[in-house]
Amino acid sequence: MYWKEIIRQMYDIGVGSVTIVALIAIFIGAVSAVQFSYQIGGSFIPNYYIGYIVRDMTIIELAPTFTGLVLAGKVGSNMASEIGGMRQKEHIDAMEVMGVNTASYLIMPKLIAAVFIIPVLVCIGAFVSIIGGYIASVPFGDLSHVDYIKGLRSFFEPFNVTMMLIKAVVFSFILTSVSCYQGFYVEGGSIELGKASTNAVVVSDVLILLADYIIALILTT
Amino acid sequence: MITAKNIFKSFDDLDVLKGISIHFEPGKNNLIIGKSGAGKTVLLKILVGLMKPTSGEIWYDKLNFTQLHHQELQNLRLEVGMLFQGSALFDSMTIEENIRFPMDMFTSKTKKQKVNRVNYCLERVNLSGINNKYPSEISGGMQKRVGIARSIVLEPKYLFCDEPNSGLDPKTSIVIDELISDITHENNITTIINTHDMNSVLEIGDNINLLYEGKLAWQGSKDDVLESDNDKLLDFIFASPFLKRLRGKALESNGPS
Numbered sequence: 457m458y459w460k461e462i463i464r465q466m467y468d469i470g471v472g473s474v475t476i477v478a479l480i481a482i483f484i485g486a487v488s489a490v491q492f493s494y495q496i497g498g499s500f501i502p503n504y505y506i507g508y509i510v511r512d513m514t515i516i517e518l519a520p521t522f523t524g525l526v527l528a529g530k531v532g533s534n535m536a537s538e539i540g541g542m543r544q545k546e547h548i549d550a551m552e553v554m555g556v557n558t559a560s561y562l563i564m565p566k567l568i569a570a571v572f573i574i575p576v577l578v579c580i581g582a583f584v585s586i587i588g589g590y591i592a593s594v595p596f597g598d599l600s601h602v603d604y605i606k607g608l609r610s611f612f613e614p615f616n617v618t619m620m621l622i623k624a625v626v627f628s629f630i631l632t633s634v635s636c637y638q639g640f641y642v643e644g645g646s647i648e649l650g651k652a653s654t655n656a657v658v659v660s661d662v663l664i665l666l667a668d669y670i671i672a673l674i675l676t677t
Numbered sequence: 678m679i680t681a682k683n684i685f686k687s688f689d690d691l692d693v694l695k696g697i698s699i700h701f702e703p704g705k706n707n708l709i710i711g712k713s714g715a716g717k718t719v720l721l722k723i724l725v726g727l728m729k730p731t732s733g734e735i736w737y738d739k740l741n742f743t744q745l746h747h748q749e750l751q752n753l754r755l756e757v758g759m760l761f762q763g764s765a766l767f768d769s770m771t772i773e774e775n776i777r778f779p780m781d782m783f784t785s786k787t788k789k790q791k792v793n794r795v796n797y798c799l800e801r802v803n804l805s806g807i808n809n810k811y812p813s814e815i816s817g818g819m820q821k822r823v824g825i826a827r828s829i830v831l832e833p834k835y836l837f838c839d840e841p842n843s844g845l846d847p848k849t850s851i852v853i854d855e856l857i858s859d860i861t862h863e864n865n866i867t868t869i870i871n872t873h874d875m876n877s878v879l880e881i882g883d884n885i886n887l888l889y890e891g892k893l894a895w896q897g898s899k900d901d902v903l904e905s906d907n908d909k910l911l912d913f914i915f916a917s918p919f920l921k922r923l924r925g926k927a928l929e930s931n932g933p934s
Contacts, residue, residue: 550765555754
């Protein structure tokens with residue numbers, strides 16, 4: 457029963473969000489490449505640094521943070537509305553009368569699914585973002601194909617990928633638990649459900665940014 | 678048997694229940710009636726454990742429900758079925774999955790046994806053959822009957838029904854009432870029905886409890902209702918001017934006793 461629900465949640469979160477994550481990632485990579493190209497224009501910094509900067513900015517910061525923020529809006533509000541709707545339609549009461557541990561049955565599958573699938577989305581986002589940087593710079597002559605690849609392969613720190621995955625796991629835990637909490641304890645009617653959904657996004661976003669800072673502080677000093 | 682002993686419930690400064698003591702007997706339709714705001718729903722939620730009383734005790738036969746440990750409570754839950762006002766069917770599941778849900782969660786029956794039980798329950802509520810439909814594809818009355826099927830799937834000893842007739846036409850209401858009543862009598866279930874439907878009171882009320890402003894104002898059976906001179910009961914039963922006129926005429930035609 458729980459496994460089936462975990463798989464369903466993984467599918468919903470993963471497949472349901474991959475398009476928006478990829479779309480945002482490609483533009484983030486593109487903008488990073490264009491702006492860095494503009495900033496180093498006329499300086500002595502070699503062009504291949506564009507690839508290097510796009511790679512590291514994406515892996516360390518942009519992919520996990522933007523994905524977390526976007527998913528807080530898409531997945532988080534959906535979770536809060538779904539669970540809040542179940543509360544209002546007495547589905548949760550019905551389960552509790554049956555003896556079902558509702559917190560475990562409704563929240564745990566979402567939490568487990570998110571903690572596993574969101575890091576995958578973050579990896580996809582990082583990959584697509586780097587491709588976005590390539591598309592925005594190489595065809596327009598900002599730098600050559602060889603330089604971009606050289607940049608991507610320069611000064612690579614494997615620990616940065618670990619940092620990205622740590623951030624992804626923490627952010628997915630935050631957005632899922634906050635959103636489920638907001639939905640689970642909703643009281644009242646549709647206005648309160650809307651507020652719970654909004655709170656889920658706002659609180660998740662703030663906590664994700666705070667956690668981002670704390671993780672950066674801990675892992676880089 | 679379920680017994681409520683001196684139940685008080687307050688929300689901040691508002692006293693909703695003020696010392697309710699009632700015995701709900703097995704094999705009978707125990708009705709809780711009263712105007713909106715009388716405390717019926719709060720009492721039902723306390724009886725079923727969705728709310729804690731401020732003080733007082735609930736006994737399920739020899740078990741003090743208000744002091745049960747987690748495992749004892751889990752075991753007792755398997756003997757409880759509940760029909761909710763809005764049916765509370767899970768939208769994402771088919772009718773069969775909805776009815777099977779308690780068995781999937783708490784029994785180790787084979788799939789075939791579960792499906793057989795689901796089919797029996799659906800047959801019992803006269804809804805055979807709708808296993809693969811979704812709740813949104815059937816009418817409100819059918820949803821209520823599916824709710825009843827789900828509530829009896831684990832063969833409960835105690836059945837709670839919260840406003841089973843709300844939102845239904847009079848004919849469908851009678852069907853639902855008869856179904857609940859038949860199931861109660863057939864299986865000797867302690868059934869507690871929270872209602873303000875007069876047809877239910879007069880058709881299936883084996884043991885009627887009138888709540889008025891958080892207190893128990895009257896107790897009796899459907900046969901006692903028309904003979905009672907309790908002001909609060911009469912005010913509740915004959916609430917509409919038409920019924921008041923009808924009762925006046927009936928009393929006039931009977932003449933002074």
